[in-house]
Amino acid sequence: MKEEREVMILTSLWHRNRLVLHSRDIKEANDLFFNINYFIPQYRQLIFCGDIIKKARYLKGVKLIETEDLGSLGEAFKESLAEEELGTPPVQIVYFNAREETFKQVLQNLDRGWIATCTDDTANFVKNSYNIRKEIIFERCIIYMLDPLPNDFSIEEKLIEDTKESNRGIKQFIIQMKQSQVHLAFQAIQDELSSRKKVTQSYLSETLGIREKTLKKIIEIGIREKRLDISNYIEMIPSLIIDFLKEISFIKEVSLVAVFEGNNLVAYSRYRDIIFPTLNFLQLRDKIDIFLDSGLNIGEYWHLRLNSENKDIFIYNHDYLYCFILEKGINFITFRSKVEKLIRYI
Amino acid sequence: MVEQSEINSILDELLSISESEGALILSSDGSIIGSKLKNDFIKSKLVKYFSELMATVISITSKVNFGEPEQIFVQGTERKIFVHEVKEKNVYVILLGTSDMNTGFASIAIEKIIPTLKRIVQ
Numbered sequence: 085m086k087e088e089r090e091v092m093i094l095t096s097l098w099h100r101n102r103l104v105l106h107s108r109d110i111k112e113a114n115d116l117f118f119n120i121n122y123f124i125p126q127y128r129q130l131i132f133c134g135d136i137i138k139k140a141r142y143l144k145g146v147k148l149i150e151t152e153d154l155g156s157l158g159e160a161f162k163e164s165l166a167e168e169e170l171g172t173p174p175v176q177i178v179y180f181n182a183r184e185e186t187f188k189q190v191l192q193n194l195d196r197g198w199i200a201t202c203t204d205d206t207a208n209f210v211k212n213s214y215n216i217r218k219e220i221i222f223e224r225c226i227i228y229m230l231d232p233l234p235n236d237f238s239i240e241e242k243l244i245e246d247t248k249e250s251n252r253g254i255k256q257f258i259i260q261m262k263q264s265q266v267h268l269a270f271q272a273i274q275d276e277l278s279s280r281k282k283v284t285q286s287y288l289s290e291t292l293g294i295r296e297k298t299l300k301k302i303i304e305i306g307i308r309e310k311r312l313d314i315s316n317y318i319e320m321i322p323s324l325i326i327d328f329l330k331e332i333s334f335i336k337e338v339s340l341v342a343v344f345e346g347n348n349l350v351a352y353s354r355y356r357d358i359i360f361p362t363l364n365f366l367q368l369r370d371k372i373d374i375f376l377d378s379g380l381n382i383g384e385y386w387h388l389r390l391n392s393e394n395k396d397i398f399i400y401n402h403d404y405l406y407c408f409i410l411e412k413g414i415n416f417i418t419f420r421s422k423v424e425k426l427i428r429y430i
Numbered sequence: 431m432v433e434q435s436e437i438n439s440i441l442d443e444l445l446s447i448s449e450s451e452g453a454l455i456l457s458s459d460g461s462i463i464g465s466k467l468k469n470d471f472i473k474s475k476l477v478k479y480f481s482e483l484m485a486t487v488i489s490i491t492s493k494v495n496f497g498e499p500e501q502i503f504v505q506g507t508e509r510k511i512f513v514h515e516v517k518e519k520n521v522y523v524i525l526l527g528t529s530d531m532n533t534g535f536a537s538i539a540i541e542k543i544i545p546t547l548k549r550i551v552q
Contacts, residue, residue: 364490371483372504375511378475380526383507390487393497 087244089220092233095240097123098263100174100196100308101231106207110135110181112224113201117178122256125263129173131164133157134180134201154189161194174309184209196231196308239301269294270306270314277317284319286342286352290362296321324430325351325404331426337414339395344405358395358409365399365407372401389416402427436550437464440543444523447539449531451509455547456480458520463551471526480513480524505529514540519551 096103097120107113114137124130132140133149141148151157164175175197179186182200187209191198202210210216210228218229243262247255269292276283288299303315321329325343329351332341342362343351349362368388375382390397396414400406400423410419437455441464444453452467460481467473487499502513510533512525523540 358494360494364494367486367490368483371479371486374482375476375479378479379469379471380476380509380511381506382504382509382511383529386504386506389503390491391500391502392491393500395496397496 087248090244091237091240092218092220092229093120093227094123094244094259095233095237096229096231097176097199098125098240098305099231099234100176101229101233102191102194102196103199104182104207104210104228104230105199105201105225106203106210106228107201107225108204109224110201110203113203114140114180116222116225116227117180117199117201122252123259124176125267126260127173127264127267128176131161131175131177132180133177134182134186136180140178140180154185158190158193161190161198165194165197168309169311182206187213234304236297236300239297265294266298266302266305267309269298269302270310273302273314273318274312277314282317282319284348284350285321286349288318290342290349290352319348319350321351328426328430329353332408332423335414335419335422337411337419338408339411340409342407344407350404356411360409362407365397365405368397368399369401369405387420398423400424400427404430433550434464436546438466440464440546441466443543444525444539447525447527447531447535450525450527450536451531452476452526454480454522454524454526456484456522456524458484458522463521467526469526480522484513484522503533505533510536512536512540514544516544516547516551519548521547521551523547 105113105116107116118139130143130146131149132146136148136150140146149157161177164172168174177194177198179191179198179200182191182202183206186200187206191200214228214230216228216230217232220227220229239262243259247258250258272292273283273288285296285299289295294302303313303318307313328343329341332338333353333355339354339356339358340360341351341353342349342365344366347366352362368390372382372386372388386401388397388399394412396410396412398408398410398416398419406423406427440455441453444450445466445468451469452465452471454465454476455463456477457463460477462477465473487502491497491499498515500515502511504511506529508529510527510529510531514523516523523543525536525540527536
């Protein structure tokens with residue numbers, strides 16, 4: 085499968101977009117499903133229905149629903165999707181050899197989370213009934229994408245690019261690992277939000293060890309799987325601070341930057357593989373501020389330079405608290421002037 | 431044993447820098463080896479806060495494998511602070527001054543007294 089196609093299919097499945105796999109021979113459409121099913125996150129509850137083939141019956145952890153009562157099936161699925169908001173695992177429905185009636189009574193009422201395989205007659209109904217966003221054409225099959233792709237699918241592009249030389253097992257491992265990370269991080273953020281009113285993007289980046297793009301993916305997948313938009317509860321990095329971080333990233337001796345507003349971490353960027361909990365910066369700030377109590381007034385704004393054997397710490401206390409871990413050998417005077425110049429723009 | 435007259439002479443040398451306001455020599459356990467303050471600072475609190483600052487710094491740098499702290503320099507809109515570790519002696523030299531104290535001269539003065547301090551502190 086070409087990489088561009090893989091990216092689109094992975095993105096669609098991860099985002100629970102609706103897919104129809106069409107072929108003249110239903111066997112070909114079903115086989116296509118088994119070629120792409122490892123893109124479906126493993127924590128989702130797979131539900132197979134329709135003309136379930138023998139091969140599908142032996143898959144681990146799959147629920148098989150075999151009923152002729154399409155009306156009841158449609159109602160049951162609607163309830164399953166509604167329950168996801170209450171914490172039940174998200175479902176992924178696969179309907180083998182779906183007919184027109186299947187769409188009318190079961191799938192048309194479900195706005196996400198299903199894949200259907202079908203043959204020519206049903207495909208014509210699908211094309212006439214849905215706004216097809218994209219068609220992926222294979223030699224013997226076509227995938228109809230019924231939902232738009234998200235604006236940014238760079239994480240999926242990177243996953244496919246990184247695994248393009250790998251076999252299916254390795255590919256599955258790497259993709260599933262990322263999907264599980266996103267899933268678990270969403271749960272952790274939800275938990276965190278239950279004890280705090282708001283959290284900052286930088287706090288989450290540091291504590292969960294995730295980058296900005298992954299955080300966006302967590303929010304998007306959360307909306308698709310739980311219908312819950314947590315973005316309103318996460319304070320993003322102010323744009324002027326982002327510009328500051330970009331400029332600082334050009335200085336090769338900078339290993340880590342953290343910016344605090346009061347005790348809140350509002351920006352965090354790590355350029356080297358070092359472990360330094362940012363709370364240490366706040367501890368140092370407090371140890372400087374307390375000198376006022378001894379009659380030693382350092383002043384409203386101050387900066388601290390701490391040289392140690394292997395690395396240096398630089399803290400610039402202004403309207404924000406700018407904290408840096410620096411490699412040895414940096415010219416402090418030049419660096420401080422650069423920081424001061426950039427801070428003037430904020 | 432520390433010869434107090436030599437300590438006093440070291441402190442005087444540090445305080446000869448224009449705009450300096452005080453100098454302290456502390457051991458790592460927080461005891462005062464010598465101190466001279468020109469200003470109305472509360473000495474007991476200064477000693478306590480510098481000891482706590484150094485304990486925090488040592489704790490942080492050791493936990494993250496940054497090695498031993500060597501020096502700390504704080505420059506505020508009102509004041510400057512130098513803290514220099516005297517290696518192998520577990521002693522800190524602290525120099526306080528106004529924001530107009532010349533940073534370069536202060537550093538040179540501290541470097542200059544280190545060999546004497548190393549010699550007289552057991």
